[in-house]
Amino acid sequence: xxxxxxxxxxxxxxxxxxxxxxxxxxxxxxxxxxxxxxxxxxxxxxxxxxxxxxxxxxxxxxxxxxxxxxxxxxxxxxxxxxxxxxxxxxxxxxxxxxxxxxxxxxxxxxxxx
Amino acid sequence: xxxxxxxxxxxxxxxxxxxxxxxxxxxxxxxxxxxxxxxxxxxxxxxxxxxxxxxxxxxxxxxxxxxxxxxxxxxxxxxxxxxxxxxxxxxxxxxxxxxxxxxxxxxxxxxxxxx
Numbered sequence: 001x002x003x004x005x006x007x008x009x010x011x012x013x014x015x016x017x018x019x020x021x022x023x024x025x026x027x028x029x030x031x032x033x034x035x036x037x038x039x040x041x042x043x044x045x046x047x048x049x050x051x052x053x054x055x056x057x058x059x060x061x062x063x064x065x066x067x068x069x070x071x072x073x074x075x076x077x078x079x080x081x082x083x084x085x086x087x088x089x090x091x092x093x094x095x096x097x098x099x100x101x102x103x104x105x106x107x108x109x110x111x112x113x
Numbered sequence: 114x115x116x117x118x119x120x121x122x123x124x125x126x127x128x129x130x131x132x133x134x135x136x137x138x139x140x141x142x143x144x145x146x147x148x149x150x151x152x153x154x155x156x157x158x159x160x161x162x163x164x165x166x167x168x169x170x171x172x173x174x175x176x177x178x179x180x181x182x183x184x185x186x187x188x189x190x191x192x193x194x195x196x197x198x199x200x201x202x203x204x205x206x207x208x209x210x211x212x213x214x215x216x217x218x219x220x221x222x223x224x225x226x227x228x
Contacts (some may be wrong), residue, residue, distance in 0.1 A: 030211045042117075042203060043156075050211075087156070091211065098163060099211055100171075100184035103148075105155035 002026045004104035006088050011110045012078055020073045020107045022088030030099055034062050034073045035087040037106065043087055046073070075109075083111045116140075119220035121202050126227050132191040134223050136204030144207050145187035146217065147171075147179065149200040155201065162187055163209070194227045201225075 003025045011019040024032070031050040035043035049055055049064035049071060061074040075082055085106040094100040120135035138145065144163050148156040148171075158171030160179040168179050176198060180188040187206075191198055193206050205217040 033216060035122050035217075040222075043217075044219070045216040048213060050218060081170075089156075094169075096169065098161075098169065100158070100161075101146075101217065102158075103156040105153060 002090065002092060002102040004088055004090055004102060006086075006104045006107045008105070009108045009110070011112060012075075014078055014080060014111055014113050016078050017074065017076050018078060018109065020075070020086050020088075020109065022071045022073070022104060024069050024071070024088070024090045024104075026069075026090050026092045026102070028092040030065060030091040030093060032062075032064055032071050033089040033091070033101065034071075035059075035089065037085045039084070039086060046086075078111050080111050080113070083109060085109070115220050116121045117204055117220040119202075119223050121223050122221060124223060126191075126194050126225065128195060128227055129179055130191075130194045130227075132225065132227075133196050134189040134191075134202055134204075134225070136187045136189070136206075136220055137185050138187075138204075138206040138218070139185065140206060140218065141184065142206040142209075142218075143184070143209050145181065146178075146205045146207075147187065147189045148203045148205065149173070150203055152221075156217065162169050191225075194225075197225050198225045199225060 034046040037043040048060035088104040147159045148162045162181040204220040207217045
């Protein structure tokens with residue numbers, strides 16, 4: 001089976017930096033995604049990692065270590081609007097030759113003034 | 114602008130009713146998915162489709178079926194709604210393959226309550 005773990009909740013201060021970790025144990029690996037989901041809304045894509053290392057995109061960066069089954073999402077210069085859930089998702093090959101994406105349960109981030 | 118549209122934002126249905134949730138995408142994506150999202154359980158895959166008239170079971174297909182008669186439309190059917198199917202349902206679509214630009218685009222979700 002597939003197992004993806006991330007903390008349930010985190011709190012951080014406006015203007016600070018926060019790191020949200022994700023560990024995974026999956027049968028196969030074809031990439032890791034991070035999505036942001038505001039309360040009552042659909043998830044929206046943030047980042048994609050398939051090779052080891054850091055991908056930077058503005059205030060958001062995502063890191064991957066395939067050998068450790070580990071990723072993190074780094075949010076800099078936190079803003080109140082960053083309060084949301086952050087979903088880690090891993091793509092694995094499925095029986096039948098398809099690709100399947102499995103989601104973690106999400107980390108609810110609260111940004112406080 | 115990329116768009117995945119679900120037919121209803123909120124639905125209330127009675128136990129035993131047959132329920133249809135509709136999803137339409139305008140990105141010409143081959144791949145479409147239905148998830149349900151419950152507190153503490155995250156997104157769980159119900160069914161997916163990689164082509165017209167093609168469907169594959171996800172992790173929790175019991176009590177559900179799907180229909181993909183046209184490329185842009187993917188319907189989720191609850192054959193006989195039960196209270197444990199009360200949930201947020203999310204439709205998604207994506208381009209095929211495993212490279213970049215294969216992220217999923219989600220609809221706004223349908224919050225279904227079965228009473």
